[in-house]
Amino acid sequence: MPNALNGKKILLGVTGGVAAFKACELVRELQRWGASVQVVMTEAATHFIGTASFQALSGQPVFTDQWDGRIANNMAHIELSRQADAILIAPCSTDMMAKLAHGLCDDLLSTLCMARDKPLLIAPAMNRQMWMHPATQRNARQLRDDGVAILGPGNGDQACGETGDGRMLEAVQLTEAMEAFFTPKSLAGKSVLLTAGPTQEPIDPVRVISNLSSGKMGFAIAQACQRAGAQVTLVAGPCALPTPDGVQRIDVRTAQQMHDAVHALMQPRPDVFIAVAAVADWRVAQVSDQKIKKTGDDDVPTLQFVQNPDILASVARLPDAPFCVGFAAESEDLEKHGEEKRRRKGIPLLVANIGHATFGRDDNELLLIDAKGHTRMPLAAKTDLARALVLHLAGQLPA
């Protein structure tokens, strides 16, 4: 599965802070995604964690000193910064932010940052007062203006016992941010509207008919589209998943509400509409205002249903319709039924779930069906499939 971090060389700068221990996990996480890591530490960082730990984890010698004799030409700052695809400083101390903002170079890490011809990303980690200090905020603004990406900081309990902004982001969050940074912006300038999750169709004020969709696939695709540079709106049925960063989310409950929310977003038309939601085909014809009472042992209510609007087909029928992508869970003869469904809905691309036990799981197996034929995506994490799907989709859009 494609992953923008795979094969990348990351120079990981570690500065003095308690969060330096989290940088050990970060090395492992970056490696797990296929990146190689060269660690450079400041002198202060070595008071928190030894070079031996990073050397063992990264499998590469650790550099701390501008005058390190291991670099033949004695230009460690040039050599190290040229070898990397990007420099990530995590944790980045208040002091290092100040040095970077003012162009000071009094140690190896600050000097190689000045000498860099590669992107610089920093993950600040400090006490909340230090983060909120006007000088630090001024430095952060300056660094952003200089093109430095600032990842976090997060909010929460701090090692000093206080609570607030200034925590370094977790290793997994930083790795995801690095992957997002390297992701080709294949959907730059495009707007994408998605539906995801289940719908709930009420029977009475306390009972609903729904399905087991978790929303994981749709949310993963929304995130992948956002990371590929698209402007993303997600119309979500009831599900407890966090909203991906940078995605606009609209919560709805019923199929009719989902339909109305989607059509309200058709002016101006999005470039792409991806219908991932497991929309209820039917709703109860007469929703009871009161909870339906159980009056006797043999008393079983009868429910009448009416059909819900087909959101995807209704969008595909619009004049100047967006590029429409549908999902399908077919239990037999996937290719034949998938192709039939693609034509019936009038859409260019249908994504069929191979096997129908995907609801709630973190992985999936897909068959992409378009006018040219089929593309199989073998079993993988939904987040990986989402990235691959976005690349496939981007290749199909008009230039």
Ligand code: C5P
């Ligand atoms: O017809 P079927 O429900 O199998 O089609 C599934 C595809 O159609 C999915 O992309 C789903 O999001 C979409 N759909 C819809 N509105 C409905 C039913 C399905 O948008 N009422």
